[in-house]
Structures are given as C-alpha cells and as structure tokens.
Amino acid sequence: MRNRIKVLIVDDSALMRKALRDIVLTDGALEVVGTARDGQDAIDKVKELKPDVITMDINMPVMDGLTSMQHILNDYPEIPIIIISSLSTEGALTTFEALALGAFDYVAKPSGTVSSDIHVVGREIIEKVKLAYKSANRKNLSNRIRARSTTAPRKTAAYSRKSRMVQSNDLSAIVVIGVSTGGPGTLMEVLPQLPSDLKAAVLVVQHMPPTFTSSFARRMAEACAISFKEAEAGDVLANGRGYLAPGGYQLLVHRDGRLLRLSSSPVTQFMPSVNVTMESVLERCGGEKVVGVIMTGMGDDGADAMVKIRKSGGITIAEDESTAIVFGMPQEAINRGGAEIVVPSYKVADEIIKAVNRIQNVQKI
Structure with missing residues (x-):
C-alpha cells in the first residue's frame, strides 16, 4: 500500500518495541519504518x-525521552511526537512537561513502564498516530509559535499565594471549558x-485518566493567577x-x-464528560x-x-481550526450552531474575560 503513515517506535524495552510494532501493523494505513532503543538512537533514526x-x-538509558524529543523538535x-508514559504520578508529571515542550499528545501505559497489556490501549495509539499525522502541518505549528511568543502571562500581584487567598465568596458567572486530545498544552x-x-468560577473538563488529573491540577495551580485545584465533592463555586x-x-453542580x-x-464514553458538566451547570444556574x-x-x-447554552x-x-490540534470537538460545536464566538487559542482567554464582563454588565442593569 502506498502513502502509508511512517511510524518510528522509541522504547528501551524490546518487549514494548515488539508490542507497539504489532499494534501499529494491525492498521493498513500505518507502517513501522524503524525502532529505537534510547533517546540518542531515536535522534539518529529520525x-x-x-x-x-x-x-x-x-x-x-543513554538519553531520556524528554531530552531526545527537544533535539528532534528543534x-x-x-514531526509530531506521541509520548507513551506510565500511569504513575511521576509518569504524569513528566508527561505534562513533555506536552509543554511540544509533544503532540500522550498515551498512558496501563501497567507501568513495561506493560505486557499495552494492547488494551492499542486502538487509542492508532487513533492518535493518525490524528498526529493529520494535524502535522506548518500552518498550525507557526500559529502556535507566534501565539506563544506574543502572549505572556499577565504580571499581576495575583501570582502570589497570599493574594490568591483574598477572595470573596461571590459567584457572578460560571465558565465551563471542555477539551480532549491536545488539551493540556492548549x-x-x-x-x-x-x-x-x-x-467567575472556572470548571475545566479535560478527558484524562484518573491518575493524571491530580498532577495536572497541581501544575495548573502553579501557572494560574486564579486559584486552581482538582475538584472535590463539597467545593464551593x-x-x-x-x-x-x-x-x-x-463533575456536577448541586441543586443549590x-x-x-x-x-x-x-x-459516558469519557469520564468526565464535557456535555454532562455543561448541562448540569445550565440546569442549576441558568x-x-x-x-x-x-x-x-x-x-x-x-x-x-x-x-443549549x-x-x-x-x-x-x-477554538478556531487554525490553532486546534484536533478540530473535532470545536468543529461539531460550530456546525451545530453552538458557537457564538470562534477564535484561535491565543485569543480564547480574552474572549472569556469579555464574556464574563458582558454578564456582569447585564446583571447591573
């Protein structure tokens, strides 16, 4: 078959290399052009x-995946890189670092560094390889590079832990953000x-394994001006x-x-589900x-x-197609008439702020 997607598999375990190769070869649209046993070998093979x-x-050994990835992407x-990581807390933290450095996405190994049951995530691996290939275009990449170079975090006193604690218990609005593949970096x-x-309070629904969300929440808490945490039952918006x-x-909102x-x-297919959270907020808050x-x-x-919202x-x-890593979810929302505003990722924060201000102004009338 011509024009198959060429995949390079990098893993220090011979067992994992074989298992991943077998998974990739189950799809006729893909081919394994080679394997690498460490990060340096990966650079040479690329x-x-x-x-x-x-x-x-x-x-x-020799060179870890993060270091190798930075050399390759430079x-x-x-070339999109999909991280194959363990479900451990350490694995989650390293995965988010890789995403921040430019990895396309990740797949969590179900049972540790050497997962003999890696086949259970075989379909996910194949889907993400295809999505990575489809999304690997220079226009998308250049938009993201430009966005990151022109948008810096707002330098305010909000970044101190002390100032984060000085908050009222008012609730003026609720922002619900839904993301999936490519979400952590976005x-x-x-x-x-x-x-x-x-x-406003901000609820974030990211399709992610249970062992990853606590680590990701801690990472976001360090990066955000608003206080940020993994949601727990009884938290007050x-x-x-x-x-x-x-x-x-x-993630639901109580009837009050x-x-x-x-x-x-x-x-649902994804737990948590964006649809379920949004409908709960809509029902309880209007x-x-x-x-x-x-x-x-x-x-x-x-x-x-x-x-419905x-x-x-x-x-x-x-999010506009020009920056979306995978345009599936936003495209469906747009096509069904559910998107009033469509903007690239680097303008989403400003649009959220404008929307919250619009709600505030209406409430003052």
Missing part, C-alpha cells in the same frame, strides 16, 4: 528514516491568562477560582447552584450566567450542550 510520527518512551518541528496557553479577579474535573467521575459534587453516573468553551479534541463531546442566553466560544 535523521535516517524521516518518519511521519514518533512514539516516544520517557525513561530510557531540527524537525513538523489549557496552558489559556488559563494562565485569566486574571485573579475574574468575576466562587469568583476567581478554578476546578479541574477528576478523571473517572462526572454553588456546591460541586462528583458522580459515577451517567456512564444560561444567562454561563460561558461555554470548547477547544481541541476528537469527537463531539460538549457540542450539544453548547447549543447559547439558546438559553449564555455565551459560547469555540
């Missing part, structure tokens, strides 16, 4: 084989741009506070419209206080809820 997509292990920024572009005095939905649960609660139902945001991700989670008087924002 120069020789010119792969379309790379799967990269993290913990390897010379070949157009959220790191958006959330740090929100000011500490934002007159308030202005200037952000909450990340924990993996494996649905202020308390958060977690639930193992309804069971559309006129809600800002819905959909950014990069495959599938259509959140698209229907965005339509907009029809109920809320404000809805979708």
Whole structure:
C-alpha cells in the first residue's frame, strides 16, 4: 500500500518495541519504518528514516525521552511526537512537561513502564498516530509559535499565594471549558491568562485518566493567577477560582447552584464528560450566567450542550481550526450552531474575560 503513515517506535524495552510494532501493523494505513532503543538512537533514526510520527518512551538509558524529543523538535518541528508514559504520578508529571515542550499528545501505559497489556490501549495509539499525522502541518505549528511568543502571562500581584487567598465568596458567572486530545498544552496557553479577579468560577473538563488529573491540577495551580485545584465533592463555586474535573467521575453542580459534587453516573464514553458538566451547570444556574468553551479534541463531546447554552442566553466560544490540534470537538460545536464566538487559542482567554464582563454588565442593569 502506498502513502502509508511512517511510524518510528522509541522504547528501551524490546518487549514494548515488539508490542507497539504489532499494534501499529494491525492498521493498513500505518507502517513501522524503524525502532529505537534510547533517546540518542531515536535522534539518529529520525535523521535516517524521516518518519511521519514518533512514539516516544520517557525513561530510557543513554538519553531520556524528554531530552531526545527537544533535539528532534528543534531540527524537525513538523514531526509530531506521541509520548507513551506510565500511569504513575511521576509518569504524569513528566508527561505534562513533555506536552509543554511540544509533544503532540500522550498515551498512558496501563501497567507501568513495561506493560505486557499495552494492547488494551492499542486502538487509542492508532487513533492518535493518525490524528498526529493529520494535524502535522506548518500552518498550525507557526500559529502556535507566534501565539506563544506574543502572549505572556499577565504580571499581576495575583501570582502570589497570599493574594490568591483574598477572595470573596461571590459567584457572578460560571465558565465551563471542555477539551480532549491536545488539551493540556492548549489549557496552558489559556488559563494562565485569566486574571485573579475574574468575576467567575472556572470548571475545566479535560478527558484524562484518573491518575493524571491530580498532577495536572497541581501544575495548573502553579501557572494560574486564579486559584486552581482538582475538584472535590463539597467545593464551593466562587469568583476567581478554578476546578479541574477528576478523571473517572462526572463533575456536577448541586441543586443549590454553588456546591460541586462528583458522580459515577451517567456512564459516558469519557469520564468526565464535557456535555454532562455543561448541562448540569445550565440546569442549576441558568444560561444567562454561563460561558461555554470548547477547544481541541476528537469527537463531539460538549457540542450539544453548547447549543443549549447559547439558546438559553449564555455565551459560547469555540477554538478556531487554525490553532486546534484536533478540530473535532470545536468543529461539531460550530456546525451545530453552538458557537457564538470562534477564535484561535491565543485569543480564547480574552474572549472569556469579555464574556464574563458582558454578564456582569447585564446583571447591573
């Protein structure tokens, strides 16, 4: 078959290299052009084989995956790299560092560094390899580079821990942000741009394994001006506070419209589900206080809820195709009429602030 996607597999375990090779070869659209046993070997193989997509292990001898990835992306920024990482806390932290450095996405190994059951995430690996290849275009990359160079975190006193604690218990609006594939890196572009005095609570629903969300929440807490944490049952929504939905649960708002609660139902393809959280907020708080945001991700989670929010008087924002790592979720929201505002990722924070101010002005009338 001609024009197959060329994949380079990088892992120090011979067992993992074989298992990953077998997974990739189950799809006729893909081919394995080579394997590498460590980071330095990967650099050499990239120069020789010119792969379309790379799967990269993290913990390897000679040169680790993070270092290797930085060398590769410096010379070949157009080649997407998918991190294959363990589900441990250490693995999660390293994975987020890799995403911040430019990795396309990650797949979590189900049972440690050497996962004999890696086949259980085989379909996910194949899907992400194809998405990585499809998304690997210079226009998208150049937009993101330009965005990161022209948007710096707002330098305010909000970055001190002391100032974060000085908050009222007022709740003027609720911003619900939904993301999936490519989400961690995109959220790191958006959330740090929100000011500490934002007159809204921010709920973030990122499709992510349960063991990853606590680590990601801590990382976001260090980067954000608003206070930020992994959501827990009983948390009280308030202005200037952000909450990340924990993996494996649905994030809901209690009937009083202020308390958060977690639930193992309804069971959906993704737990948490953007759609479920948005509809809960809409039901409990009313559309006129809600800002819905959909950014990069495959599938259509959140698209229907965005339509409902907009029809109920809320404000809805979708990421533009020019910066979306994967345009699936925002495209569905746009096509169904659920996006009032469509902007690239580097303008999403400003649009959130404008939307919250719009809600504030209406409430003052």
